[in-house]
Structure formats: structure tokens, C-alpha cells
Amino acid sequence: SYELTQPPSVSVSPGQTARITCSGNALPKQYAYWYQQKPGQAPFVVIYNDSERPSGIPERFSGSISGTTVTLTISGVQAEDEGDYYCHSTDSTGTYWVFGGGTKLTVL
Amino acid sequence: EVQLVQSGSEVKKPGESLKISCKISGYSFTNYWIAWVRQMPGKGLEWMGIIYPGESDIIYSPSFQGQVTISADNSISTAYLRWRSLKASDTAMYYCARRHESSGYYVDYWGQGTLVTVSS
Numbered sequence: 373s374y375e376l377t378q379p380p381s382v383s384v385s386p387g388q389t390a391r392i393t394c395s396g397n398a399l400p401k402q403y404a405y406w407y408q409q410k411p412g413q414a415p416f417v418v419i420y421n422d423s424e425r426p427s428g429i430p431e432r433f434s435g436s437i438s439g440t441t442v443t444l445t446i447s448g449v450q451a452e453d454e455g456d457y458y459c460h461s462t463d464s465t466g467t468y469w470v471f472g473g474g475t476k477l478t479v480l
Numbered sequence: 481e482v483q484l485v486q487s488g489s490e491v492k493k494p495g496e497s498l499k500i501s502c503k504i505s506g507y508s509f510t511n512y513w514i515a516w517v518r519q520m521p522g523k524g525l526e527w528m529g530i531i532y533p534g535e536s537d538i539i540y541s542p543s544f545q546g547q548v549t550i551s552a553d554n555s556i557s558t559a560y561l562r563w564r565s566l567k568a569s570d571t572a573m574y575y576c577a578r579r580h581e582s583s584g585y586y587v588d589y590w591g592q593g594t595l596v597t598v599s600s
Contacts, residue, residue, distance in 0.1 A: 373542060405586035407525075414575055414590035415525065421584040458525050460586065467539060469515065469527035 374398060374463040376472035383478040390446040392475045394459030397440055402462045404442040406435060409474075410455040418457075419444060446477075454479045482506035484514075484576050484591035491597045492566050499562040500594045502576030509557035510534035513579040515587065516550060516561045520572040530579065531559060566598045 376396040384390045404422050407415035419435035432447045459472040487501040515530040529540040533552040549562040573593045580588040
């Protein structure tokens with residue numbers, strides 16, 4: 373079955389740039405989405421269509437794609453950005469959803 | 481205002497059946513796909529399946545096919561997730577989630593989650 377691979381954890385100091393990657397063979401063909409989740413809360417989208425930012429999401433959140441890897445970049449990380457981040461996409465047919473394993477972002 | 485309101489927490493024994501619900505308001509229920517997502521304790525998100533209430537079209541994740549049943553009642557704008565025989569490994573938080581239908585097929589609204597605990 374199709375999988376999306378994320379690093380389990382990323383740690384940065386406040387004000388630095390955090391980069392979280394997500395790799396999958398179908399990513400050049402299917403859009404990727406990124407969600408943030410904090411303990412005890414439902415996730416919410418921070419990036420859609422690889423690099424689009426929903427209204428209300430701070431400009432420090434951005435997304436990009438290179439080959440089979442999409443990257444969520446958080447510039448000037450703030451303490452409030454700490455949480456779990458999940459990438460989401462579909463298989464090459466666009467039928468089956470898949471989530472990455474999640475990356476825990478720690479702000480030191 | 482779009483809302484997905486899920487049924488309350490459940491504590492069940494292995495072998496029991498269960499049906500949890502996701503009540504939609506604020507938009508036309510039949511025009512959007514609704515997905516179910518599992519999150520086991522301390523773990524990541526897992527897609528279980530998705531339903532399009534307008535046509536009763538259902539797609540299951542191969543990992544959950546045969547393990548659960550997804551359905552919807554259009555008359556009361558509610559989606560359901562059902563188990564015939566629960567296992568301890570079904571203990572998890574379950575989210576319903578609406579798929580955005582233009583400029584990207586991401587989840588734009590989530591339910592608050594239903595915690596299911598299966599223990600003898």
C-alpha cells in the first residue's frame with residue numbers, strides 16, 4: 373500500500389526555520405496537504421495544494437515540492453507552533469487517502 | 481456556520497457492537513464527501529474510508545475494509561461508523577472530516593472526535 377514518510381521529530385529554537393519533509397512516489401501527481409494538531413484537539417489544515425495557505429494561517433507557514441518530496445517550512449518559529457504535523461495526500465489514482473506518520477515539532 | 485458534531489465517548493467490551501455518529505449542519509450534507517479518520521492513543525492519523533451521501537458512494541481503506549461499515553442518513557444529515565464486533569485494538573479517537581470540494585481535496589472541517597474505549 374502507498375505510504376507517505378515523515379521524520380518522527382524536528383526541533384528548532386524560537387525564531388529559527390523549521391522544515392518538515394514528506395516523501396511519497398505519487399506526490400508529483402497528487403496534491404499534498406499539511407495539518408497541525410495539538411494535544412486534545414482535532415487537526416486543522418495549514419497548507420493545501422502543496423503550497424497554498426488557507427486564510428487565517430500565518431505567512432510564516434509555507435509549502436513546496438521537489439520531485440517526490442513535499443516540505444512544510446515554518447519561518448521564524450514561535451512557541452505556539454509546537455505540535456504534531458501530518459502530511460496528507462492520495463495514491464496515484466486519487467482514490468485512497470493516506471496520511472504521513474506525523475512529525476512532532478518541538479520548539480526548544 | 482459549518483459544524484460536524486460527533487456522538488459522545490463510548491466504553492465497550494470486546495465483541496460488542498457500536499455505531500458512532502457525525503451530525504452535520506451549516507451546509508448541504510449531500511454535496512460533500514465525509515471521511516472517517518482513526519487516531520490510536522499516542523499515534524498518527526489513519527484514513528478509514530469516505531462516503532458521498534448524495535450518491536451513497538463509499539470507499540474504504542484496504543486496511544479497514546470488512547472491519548467497519550460507513551453509512552449516512554440524508555434525512556438527518558448524519559454520517560455513521562459502525563463495528564459489528566469490537567476488539568481492544570479498536571480503542572482510539574475517531575474523527576469525521578469533511579472533504580473540501582474546490583481548489584483542493586483537503587479536510588476543511590473536522591468533528592471534535594469520539595473516543596472509543598474497548599476493554600474487558
